[in-house]
Amino acid sequence: MHIGITGSTGFIGQNLVPELLKRGHKVKVLVRDPHRKILWDDVEKVEGNFQTPDALQQFLMDLEAVVHCAGAIRALRMEDYVKGNYTTTKILVDAINQFKPKDLKKFIFLSSQSAQGPSVGLAPRRFDEPPSPVTWYGKSKLMAENYIVNYLEYPYIILRLALVYGPGDRETFRFFQYVKKGIFPMPNGEKYLSVVYVKDVVRLITFILEMENHIRNRIYFVAHPQYHSLSEIVDGIKSLFGKKKVAKLSIPEAIFRPALKVNEIIASIACKATIANSDKANELAEKYWIGDPAPLIAETGFKPEYSLMEGLFETLEWYKKEGWL
Numbered sequence: 219m220h221i222g223i224t225g226s227t228g229f230i231g232q233n234l235v236p237e238l239l240k241r242g243h244k245v246k247v248l249v250r251d252p253h254r255k256i257l258w259d260d261v262e263k264v265e266g267n268f269q270t271p272d273a274l275q276q277f278l279m280d281l282e283a284v285v286h287c288a289g290a291i292r293a294l295r296m297e298d299y300v301k302g303n304y305t306t307t308k309i310l311v312d313a314i315n316q317f318k319p320k321d322l323k324k325f326i327f328l329s330s331q332s333a334q335g336p337s338v339g340l341a342p343r344r345f346d347e348p349p350s351p352v353t354w355y356g357k358s359k360l361m362a363e364n365y366i367v368n369y370l371e372y373p374y375i376i377l378r379l380a381l382v383y384g385p386g387d388r389e390t391f392r393f394f395q396y397v398k399k400g401i402f403p404m405p406n407g408e409k410y411l412s413v414v415y416v417k418d419v420v421r422l423i424t425f426i427l428e429m430e431n432h433i434r435n436r437i438y439f440v441a442h443p444q445y446h447s448l449s450e451i452v453d454g455i456k457s458l459f460g461k462k463k464v465a466k467l468s469i470p471e472a473i474f475r476p477a478l479k480v481n482e483i484i485a486s487i488a489c490k491a492t493i494a495n496s497d498k499a500n501e502l503a504e505k506y507w508i509g510d511p512a513p514l515i516a517e518t519g520f521k522p523e524y525s526l527m528e529g530l531f532e533t534l535e536w537y538k539k540e541g542w543l
Contacts, residue, residue, distance in 0.1 A: 225288030332356030385418030
């Protein structure tokens with residue numbers, strides 16, 4: 219299958235592309251930064267971005283599927299999230315509708331749990347409940363979802379990913395750094411999270427790409443069926459390090475919210491996008507981020523294979539091997 223990938227140099231893209239190549243697929247990537255090294259010699263590269271119609275036309279030519287991984291998780295302003303998540307998706311959808319690639323059968327969009335919002339207590343939030351995102355990141359992802367649903371003229375599947383962790387991830391890498399130092403900050407205290415290992419996400423994407431096209435135009439929440447408390451995750455990492463004790467430091471909202479606002483101001487002065495901003499504070503203020511993957515499992519038969527400890531073990535080994543820890 220001829221598959222186009224946006225965001226191939228991101229966390230999930232870097233795990234997805236080699237798996238697709240290993241399975242014999244032909245992969246084409248859209249390269250926004252010509253100076254950024256592409257890790258794979260046997261992919262087709264199209265230089266350009268979402269603002270260059272000729273590059274988009276060349277990128278879409280002869281594709282049988284598109285996996286849209288590109289997005290913005292760091293920003294200086296609300297407009298940056300909208301531009302990085304909604305506007306780029308709108309441009310891509312419009313280009314697909316305009317150029318009408320004749321062989322295109324599937325469009326997979328990697329969205330986020332943030333688009334549907336937090337859960338109420340420990341009851342998993344279902345994808346068919348009215349969305350209530352609490353961050354501009356989540357709102358911009360939901361805007362992108364809505365545009366796909368309303369305007370894309372080809373079959374789509376939208377995957378709302380829970381917290382994804384694994385080799386190459388710089389965000390959850392901080393969890394390992396904190397545990398190694400022996401102090402783990404917990405904004406607003408204990409939290410309860412749906413999580414999913416990156417290799418399970420990659421396996422799901424390849425599964426959808428290779429399955430018969432009887433499932434289309436669906437939105438699924440993607441996570442391991444078992445949710446975890448933040449303390450469980452910390453204790454799991456602690457056991458892998460062989461540490462006896464890690465201090466869990468509860469940080470009240472009255473402290474972390476202004477601290478993140480100050481960091482946002484500093485980042486703005488330095489003109490450097492950051493994830494540690496006031497938008498992130500809205501997410502951290504919520505205690506329950508639990509979603510329901512039951513429809514995905516029931517309709518596709520797909521189920522994540524990695525338990526939390528198996529995923530954490532592989533992730534830690536990768537960080538050590540690559541010299542991150």
